[in-house]
Amino acid sequence: MSLLKRIEGSRPQNTPPGAAPVAPPPTEGGQQPPPPPPQGPLSQTATPVRDAMRDVRSALQTKIINNLDPRIDLTDVKAVRASIEEMFNRFLEDEAVVITRVERQRMLDGILDEILGFGPIQPLLGDDTVTEVMVNGPYRVYVERKGKLQLSDVTFLNDEHVMRVIERIIAPIGRRVDESKPYEDARLPDGSRVNIIIPPLALNGPVVTIRKFPKYRIQVADYVKFGTATEEMMEFMRACVEARLNMFISGGTGSGKTTLLNILSSFIPEDERIITIEDAAELRLVQDHVVRLESRAANIEGKGAVTIMDLVKNSLRMRPERIVVGEIRGGEALSMLQAMNTGHDGSLSTGHANAPRDMLSRLETMCLMAGVDLPARAIKEQIASALDVIVQISRLKDGSRKITHITEVQGMEGDAIVLQDVFIFEQTAFIDGKVVGKLRPTGIRPKFSEKFEAAGIRLPQGVFGDMSGISLR
Numbered sequence: 001m002s003l004l005k006r007i008e009g010s011r012p013q014n015t016p017p018g019a020a021p022v023a024p025p026p027t028e029g030g031q032q033p034p035p036p037p038p039q040g041p042l043s044q045t046a047t048p049v050r051d052a053m054r055d056v057r058s059a060l061q062t063k064i065i066n067n068l069d070p071r072i073d074l075t076d077v078k079a080v081r082a083s084i085e086e087m088f089n090r091f092l093e094d095e096a097v098v099i100t101r102v103e104r105q106r107m108l109d110g111i112l113d114e115i116l117g118f119g120p121i122q123p124l125l126g127d128d129t130v131t132e133v134m135v136n137g138p139y140r141v142y143v144e145r146k147g148k149l150q151l152s153d154v155t156f157l158n159d160e161h162v163m164r165v166i167e168r169i170i171a172p173i174g175r176r177v178d179e180s181k182p183y184e185d186a187r188l189p190d191g192s193r194v195n196i197i198i199p200p201l202a203l204n205g206p207v208v209t210i211r212k213f214p215k216y217r218i219q220v221a222d223y224v225k226f227g228t229a230t231e232e233m234m235e236f237m238r239a240c241v242e243a244r245l246n247m248f249i250s251g252g253t254g255s256g257k258t259t260l261l262n263i264l265s266s267f268i269p270e271d272e273r274i275i276t277i278e279d280a281a282e283l284r285l286v287q288d289h290v291v292r293l294e295s296r297a298a299n300i301e302g303k304g305a306v307t308i309m310d311l312v313k314n315s316l317r318m319r320p321e322r323i324v325v326g327e328i329r330g331g332e333a334l335s336m337l338q339a340m341n342t343g344h345d346g347s348l349s350t351g352h353a354n355a356p357r358d359m360l361s362r363l364e365t366m367c368l369m370a371g372v373d374l375p376a377r378a379i380k381e382q383i384a385s386a387l388d389v390i391v392q393i394s395r396l397k398d399g400s401r402k403i404t405h406i407t408e409v410q411g412m413e414g415d416a417i418v419l420q421d422v423f424i425f426e427q428t429a430f431i432d433g434k435v436v437g438k439l440r441p442t443g444i445r446p447k448f449s450e451k452f453e454a455a456g457i458r459l460p461q462g463v464f465g466d467m468s469g470i471s472l473r
């Protein structure tokens with residue numbers, strides 16, 4: 001979106017004739033949600049003093065927007081910024097308000113964010129300690145820091161204010177949310193992943209969920225440093241990737257699946273052709289020979305969708321040596337398993353489940369979503385012969401991430417798929433808000449360890465354990 005349009009969006013009562021106002025459909029009961037209750041963290045931010053400041057800020061903002069030179073080069077953000085700053089200083093003097101230096105700077109930043117950025121959430125987007133921003137309607141903005149959710153002191157004025165920011169997020173990618181399509185996925189210019197859902201589907205006003213694109217990629221050494229896994233576990237997973245085993249990462253929302261997929265992918269030898277398939281390109285592979293594919297949602301007329309399943313099928317004709325799929329959510333599970341079973345080994349992917357065995361059931365269900373009439377046993381057999389390893393990652397109660405299971409898929413026994421844990425995390429206590437436990441090998445050598453030898457991979461002695469484990473505390 002051009003800067004001019006963006007400014008128009010925040011210009012009050014300036015909707016061009018005939019254009020739909022940027023306002024959400026009414027929330028439940030046809031009314032704005034009630035203002036926040038007078039107690040709790042919000043009450044501290046809604047003192048009368050701050051309200052007076054808000055009025056001043058709002059008046060200044062309107063004045064600045066109305067006085068911005070329409071001929072200014074809108075692509076020159078620096079010049080626009082300077083012009084806003086100059087007007088701000090001039091108009092503030094006219095207002096003759098007493099204001100501290102800190103308040104003055106805060107007010108200017110707020111106005112700049114409003115006109116040039118994403119409004120009240122801009123400071124959160126710029127804060128590197130924040131990994132996720134969740135706008136639950138105008139008065140409740142939560143953030144995730146160090147794996148923990150907290151209510152921030154950021155608020156919007158009302159639903160329309162949130163909608164103006166939503167408009168800025170999605171307009172550049174040619175999308176729209178309204179009553180006919182009240183939800184949408186988008187990305188910020190820096191690659192952060194955004195989901196938007198508005199009334200009438202969202203009952204507490206427009207809801208925006210932003211997974212920030214990490215500036216820093218978590219590395220193998222961090223995994224060990226953070227206690228997510230032990231060095232032995234990392235060595236073992238490296239061997240699995242190098243030996244071309246088919247691996248599946250299982251985990252809940254935000255547990256760290258994509259991060260782990262990125263790490264495992266970094267173990268793929270440099271001379272192999274890798275094809276990555278994702279909904280939103282989040283993976284950053286270090287290798288040179290990588291082809292990146294991204295699925296596409298349908299357009300406003302409901303046409304032109306390209307699914308992960310389409311891309312998996314297409315990738316098989318692209319001479320892949322490794323297929324890395326960001327996340328399996330539906331029928332593409334079957335295509336992926338078939339690919340793994342027909343010579344495309346060494347594939348990596350992730351899926352949503354809370355335990356390795358749950359992942360198997362999820363995969364079965366997802367295979368059924370492919371719409372192919374396969375008996376349940378045949379699906380189980382496909383899974384059992386395709387998958388070699390399931391790595392379970394979890395976000396624990398204290399916000400830390402742990403690989404809780406590295407599990408071998410051994411095959412079928414009767415009607416059941418046999419799983420064998422090779423490494424596990426054993427929680428022993430919860431002290432001072434911290435999870436205490438041990439990451440340890442189970443002492444059982446996986447059946448596929450012969451494949452390591454066949455591939456010339458030697459694991460250091462004792463990787464599979466003498467049962468003593470590695471203590472985290």
Ligand SMILES: Nc1ncnc2c1ncn2[C@@H]1O[C@H](COP(=O)(O)OP(=O)(O)OP(=O)(O)O)[C@@H](O)[C@H]1O
Pocket residue numbers: 131147211214218223226228251252253254255256257258259260400401402
């Ligand atoms: N081992 C770890 N220790 C600490 N933080 C981590 C770890 N792994 C990932 N994170 C952080 O957790 C957040 C979520 O990570 P990631 O995107 O990999 O999760 P995900 O399971 O793929 O999420 P989703 O289900 O939304 O796709 C990121 O902010 C990431 O930096």
Ligand SMILES: [Mg+2]
Pocket residue numbers: 257258259327
């Ligand atoms: Mg992910």
